Amino acid sequence: MTTADYPEAPGPRAIPETDFIDTAPGRPFTLAGTESGFSQLHGISVAPLGEENDRLVALGHLTDRVALAATSGYHRRVLGERIMPTSELTDMIRFGTQRTHVQAVKAKPDDDYAWYLDDADPSNTTAQAVTLISIEWLEREDLAAPSACPSCTWLSRSVRFTTSPDHTEWAFYHRCRYCAHMWLPTAPAPHHTQPALSQPSTPELEMPSCTRSA
Numbered sequence: 001m002t003t004a005d006y007p008e009a010p011g012p013r014a015i016p017e018t019d020f021i022d023t024a025p026g027r028p029f030t031l032a033g034t035e036s037g038f039s040q041l042h043g044i045s046v047a048p049l050g051e052e053n054d055r056l057v058a059l060g061h062l063t064d065r066v067a068l069a070a071t072s073g074y075h076r077r078v079l080g081e082r083i084m085p086t087s088e089l090t091d092m093i094r095f096g097t098q099r100t101h102v103q104a105v106k107a108k109p110d111d112d113y114a115w116y117l118d119d120a121d122p123s124n125t126t127a128q129a130v131t132l133i134s135i136e137w138l139e140r141e142d143l144a145a146p147s148a149c150p151s152c153t154w155l156s157r158s159v160r161f162t163t164s165p166d167h168t169e170w171a172f173y174h175r176c177r178y179c180a181h182m183w184l185p186t187a188p189a190p191h192h193t194q195p196a197l198s199q200p201s202t203p204e205l206e207m208p209s210c211t212r213s214a
């Protein structure tokens with residue numbers, strides 16, 4: 001596995017016009033980091049993957065330190081969350097960060113997402129170096145005000161961008177750690193500079209599960 005460092009990832013000024021637009025559906029293309037879903041965080045292009053946003057893809061092979069910064073930045077700026085310094089964070093770097101190569105493919109018009117990623121051989125000329133970061137198990141704290149569970153009054157300080165209990169709607173929800181009740185925050189988070197901008201609030205922004213296993 002390649003362990004090239006961050007300079008492989010394009011910086012914000014080095015990003016070329018994306019060829020996503022000119023690519024036919026179902027055809028491979030090169031991610032520029034400006035396609036739907038991507039956010040620019042400290043010059044790193046980061047997008048969520050999977051219906052539950054349980055992984056992030058960052059362009060380039062990031063060092064541990066940069067992967068951590070990108071993950072933290074994504075949570076703060078896009079999700080309005082702070083990552084708690086628990087053992088899950090250590091595990092994310094040790095076991096949950098994968099430096100690999102993928103091929104981006106433009107989705108078909110009737111797909112629920114704009115693009116997806118396939119596994120790719122590094123020798124493929126259009127394969128791209130990416131870092132996949134599993135964020136599913138991270139402990140997070142919302143930057144919004146704590147709220148008491150309507151069911152059991154347990155105080156929740158975190159919200160997650162997830163589907164509603166009946167799985168019909170995406171939104172930020174409190175989820176009670178005591179009784180698992182879910183409810184909507186009463187006040188908007190004060191630091192949501194980009195509220196849910198890259199989240200699958202519309203079908204076209206929804207990302208599929210990434211790399212299919214070969």
Ligand SMILES: [Zn+2]
Pocket residue numbers: 149150151152153154176177178179180181
């Ligand atoms: Zn509760």
